[in-house]
Amino acid sequence: MEHTALVDVYDRLSSTSSNNEKRDVVAEAFAESDAHLWRLVVLVRGRLFPAHDRRELGVSSRLTLEAVLTATGAPEDEVRERWRQTGDLGDAAAWAVENGGQQTLFSETLTVGRVHDGLRELADFEGDGSQGRRVDALAGLVSVATPDEARYVVRTALGHMRVGVGEGTIRDAIAVAFLDGGDDAVSAVERAYQVTNDFAVVAETARDGGRDALAELDVELFRPIQSMLAEKAESLAEGLADAAADGRVRYEYKYDGIRIQVHVGGDDVRLFTRRLEDVTAQFPDVVRAMERGVTAENAIFDGELVGYTPETIAGDDRTPVVFQELSRRVKRESDVEATSREIPVVVHLFDCLYDGETLLDDPAAERYERLVAAFDSVEPEFDDGVAGLELATTATVSPDDPDPAAALYEEALERGHEGLMLKNPDATYQPGRRVGRLLKLKPTMEPLDVVVVRAKYSEGRRSELLGRLYLACYDAQSDELREVGRLSTGYTDDELRALTDRLESLATTRDGRLVEVDPEVVLEVEYEEIQSSTEYDSGYALRFPRFLGVREDLGPADADTLERVDSLFDAQ
Numbered sequence: 251m252e253h254t255a256l257v258d259v260y261d262r263l264s265s266t267s268s269n270n271e272k273r274d275v276v277a278e279a280f281a282e283s284d285a286h287l288w289r290l291v292v293l294v295r296g297r298l299f300p301a302h303d304r305r306e307l308g309v310s311s312r313l314t315l316e317a318v319l320t321a322t323g324a325p326e327d328e329v330r331e332r333w334r335q336t337g338d339l340g341d342a343a344a345w346a347v348e349n350g351g352q353q354t355l356f357s358e359t360l361t362v363g364r365v366h367d368g369l370r371e372l373a374d375f376e377g378d379g380s381q382g383r384r385v386d387a388l389a390g391l392v393s394v395a396t397p398d399e400a401r402y403v404v405r406t407a408l409g410h411m412r413v414g415v416g417e418g419t420i421r422d423a424i425a426v427a428f429l430d431g432g433d434d435a436v437s438a439v440e441r442a443y444q445v446t447n448d449f450a451v452v453a454e455t456a457r458d459g460g461r462d463a464l465a466e467l468d469v470e471l472f473r474p475i476q477s478m479l480a481e482k483a484e485s486l487a488e489g490l491a492d493a494a495a496d497g498r499v500r501y502e503y504k505y506d507g508i509r510i511q512v513h514v515g516g517d518d519v520r521l522f523t524r525r526l527e528d529v530t531a532q533f534p535d536v537v538r539a540m541e542r543g544v545t546a547e548n549a550i551f552d553g554e555l556v557g558y559t560p561e562t563i564a565g566d567d568r569t570p571v572v573f574q575e576l577s578r579r580v581k582r583e584s585d586v587e588a589t590s591r592e593i594p595v596v597v598h599l600f601d602c603l604y605d606g607e608t609l610l611d612d613p614a615a616e617r618y619e620r621l622v623a624a625f626d627s628v629e630p631e632f633d634d635g636v637a638g639l640e641l642a643t644t645a646t647v648s649p650d651d652p653d654p655a656a657a658l659y660e661e662a663l664e665r666g667h668e669g670l671m672l673k674n675p676d677a678t679y680q681p682g683r684r685v686g687r688l689l690k691l692k693p694t695m696e697p698l699d700v701v702v703v704r705a706k707y708s709e710g711r712r713s714e715l716l717g718r719l720y721l722a723c724y725d726a727q728s729d730e731l732r733e734v735g736r737l738s739t740g741y742t743d744d745e746l747r748a749l750t751d752r753l754e755s756l757a758t759t760r761d762g763r764l765v766e767v768d769p770e771v772v773l774e775v776e777y778e779e780i781q782s783s784t785e786y787d788s789g790y791a792l793r794f795p796r797f798l799g800v801r802e803d804l805g806p807a808d809a810d811t812l813e814r815v816d817s818l819f820d821a822q
């Protein structure tokens with residue numbers, strides 16, 4: 251398949267805002283893609299890796315500009331001027347190819363395979379001279395591209411495609427291209443995606459084996475599953491009523507840490523975050539704790555990783571550390587053993603998703619029994635750099651007799667945890683879904699996780715710092731970010747300095763003191779209320795937002811959704 255055909259797909263996607271039309275364009279491309287299907291499922295979204303693969307190309311806009319100049323011979327100031335005018339280096343690249351004066355190598359054709367494989371390769375360059383090799387490789391692609399092809403190659407390299415294709419569109423397009431496109435087909439594709447997290451696997455399976463083959467796709471060890479998410483309970487009584495099955499509800503601490511999925515296969519233990527990132531290397535203590543405790547040969551567990559102060563970790567009354575402290579461990583790449591002693595952790599496991607066979611369709615109560623059966627004993631030990639391992643204490647109550655749950659809620663808060671989880675004992679595990687059968691009860695107006703999309707230098711004392719951050723939520727329908735307000739308080743100078751450095755490294759375009767950034771940084775913010783507003787493209791504005799912390803464990807697509815902001819607005 252030639253890249254020109256894909257360019258046509260991008261053009262058609264950019265020219266419509268209708269989700270159904272986008273779905274049909276993508277479905278058509280999938281149906282015609284032959285051997286390129288696995289590449290197209292990521293490329294149509296302007297990506298190169300599936301969601302669970304966090305590899306990055308390591309391509310900055312500066313480096314891309316250099317590649318465009320090398321490939322085309324166009325004058326730098328003119329290319330920069332085009333870039334400034336349009337805010338899109340892709341457009342500037344198209345102009346450079348057209349007007350650069352360098353002969354395009356018409357003898358070669360840019361194929362989808364070459365673009366995909368060539369760009370993916372950039373992620374593998376390491377060490378000395380890797381930047382130069384990236385420039386050369388990218389320049390190689392641009393030098394055989396038509397102007398339109400260059401536009402999309404550059405946008406893909408920078409991760410700036412923005413053709414408004416979300417995961418829902420890919421799912422629906424697979425259902426249309428290879429099944430009958432009806433609601434059942436969409437559900438079958440969705441389910442297959444939730445357990446595999448890989449649209450390439452799902453699309454090829456649907457194409458080659460239809461609905462039956464999709465249904466056979468299952469959980470696999472070391473391929474992380476999307477986490478089941480909770481809905482918010484407005485009160486204990488309401489939560490108990492909503493989560494009840496046959497008059498019973500399970501209740502547990504809502505531990506305050508990082509969601510962790512633990513895969514055990516023979517001697518191998520791997521840990522994944524909610525973003526499906528592999529963090530095994532950062533938590534050797536947790537790996538050792540699992541090795542000591544687990545008796546099941548093969549298993550996947552779901553749990554919460556909580557950091558506690560070193561002084562209290564070994565006692566009965568542990569004090570959790572704040573989330574920012576714990577996230578230092580996630581980011582840490584060297585001295586992990588020393589850091590593990592500074593911020594010791596306990597893994598509180600609360601679910602078992604696999605123990606040789608998939609348990610996703612089993613009721614929660616049964617899964618908990620399997621969890622217990624997978625361990626001999628779980629004695630926390632903290633000497634010798636071994637983390638603690640505990641199974642979440644769980645109990646059941648009737649909604650008519652809520653006192654024991656109310657007491658545990660109080661206790662959880664007193665001990666520095668977040669609140670209570672209420673679980674329907676009959677609920678199956680629904681990966682990636684917020685379903686009313688898993689509820690969380692927390693005392694405050696819930697903070698939002700939002701993405702920084704633009705930032706402005708402050709006036710006065712903090713004039714060297716990007717103190718005004720424009721925040722956006724995620725519109726899952728269109729795969730776009732929509733602004734919901736501007737943040738300027740809650741951070742210390744040190745926190746803001748760190749944020750400024752990080753955002754500067756993500757800068758794409760500038761207009762005076764305003765900097766547009768790659769949407770990578772997710773912040774947790776609290777706020778007084780949500781107002782409707784015409785100032786931001788979400789239609790909402792957060793009133794008095796305040797910085798609570800950086801959510802290192804979340805990426806832009808994990809930010810709170812526009813749908814959620816809608817419902818919080820309605821609930822006020």
Ligand SMILES: Nc1ncnc2c1ncn2[C@@H]1O[C@H](COP(=O)(O)OP(=O)(O)OP(=O)(O)O)[C@@H](O)[C@H]1O
Nearest residue numbers: 478479480502503504505508509554600642671690
């Ligand atoms: N016993 C428990 N059972 C299930 N989840 C728990 C438990 N204790 C803590 N958690 C955490 O609570 C989260 C449930 O809330 P939700 O799915 O809404 O996550 P979230 O968006 O990160 O919200 P929050 O900021 O409230 O944690 C889980 O992702 C998990 O990390």
